Amino acid sequence: QKEVEQNSGPLSVPEGAIASLNCTYSDRGSQSFFWYRQYSGKSPELIMSIYSNGDKEDGRFTAQLNKASQYVSLLIRDSQPSDSATYLCAFEGGNTPLVFGKGTRLSVIA
Amino acid sequence: DAGITQSPRYKITETGRQVTLMCHQTWSHSYMFWYRQDLGHGLRLIYYSAAADITDKGEVPDGYVVSRSKTENFPLTLESATRSQTSVYFCASSRVGQKNNEQFFGPGTRLTVL
Numbered sequence: 001q002k003e004v005e006q007n008s009g010p011l012s013v014p015e016g017a018i019a020s021l022n023c024t025y026s027d028r029g030s031q032s033f034f035w036y037r038q039y040s041g042k043s044p045e046l047i048m049s050i051y052s053n054g055d056k057e058d059g060r061f062t063a064q065l066n067k068a069s070q071y072v073s074l075l076i077r078d079s080q081p082s083d084s085a086t087y088l089c090a091f092e093g094g095n096t097p098l099v100f101g102k103g104t105r106l107s108v109i110a
Numbered sequence: 111d112a113g114i115t116q117s118p119r120y121k122i123t124e125t126g127r128q129v130t131l132m133c134h135q136t137w138s139h140s141y142m143f144w145y146r147q148d149l150g151h152g153l154r155l156i157y158y159s160a161a162a163d164i165t166d167k168g169e170v171p172d173g174y175v176v177s178r179s180k181t182e183n184f185p186l187t188l189e190s191a192t193r194s195q196t197s198v199y200f201c202a203s204s205r206v207g208q209k210n211n212e213q214f215f216g217p218g219t220r221l222t223v224l
Binding site for chain 1: 141143150151152153155158168200211212213214215216217218
């Protein structure tokens with residue numbers, strides 16, 4: 001059974017701080033990893049994709065992948081109240097569709 | 111660019127009735143997916159489709175039927191709705207025709223079964 005583990009939170013950070021969201025996955029052969037943001041009452045929105053070990057930066061967001069440790073993280077720098085949402089981690093499960101975690105709820109306190 | 115749309119956005123029905131949720135995408139993506147999202151369970155895959163006339167079961171297919179006669183449409187039917195099917199339903203499609211590639215979600219349908 002392919003699984004993704006995420007801390008459900010809530011993770012509370014002050015405005016301007018770095019928010020760190022973490023995810024571990026079960027399939028050592030996975031090649032593609034994704035972070036989605038979901039605001040309350042809305043659909044998931046893709047914010048980052050990462051395929052290689054290391055860091056990938058996009059604006060205030062940095063995704064980090066460590067395949068040896070089966071670990072992927074998302075850092076949000078200069079966190080804003082508008083970043084308050086649930087963040088879903090997902091990975092490709094080989095011959096099956098994406099496997100999603102249950103999400104981490106982030107709250108950025110002004 | 112309409113992207114991916116779902117209808118209706120909200121639906122209230124009664125136990126035992128048949129309900130069809132519609133999904134339409136304008137990107138010509140090969141793959142399409144149906145999920146339900148419930149508190150405590152996250153996103154759960156119901157069915158997916160690799161192309162017209164090709165469908166596969168996901169994690170929770172019981173009580174649901176899908177069809178895909180055209181690439182752009184992927185309706186989900188609840189043949190006899192039950193209260194346990196009260197949920198938010200999301201349709202998604204996948205770019206470049208690879209099921210493991212990035213998925214893009216529709217706005218969702220909130221279904222209540224009384």
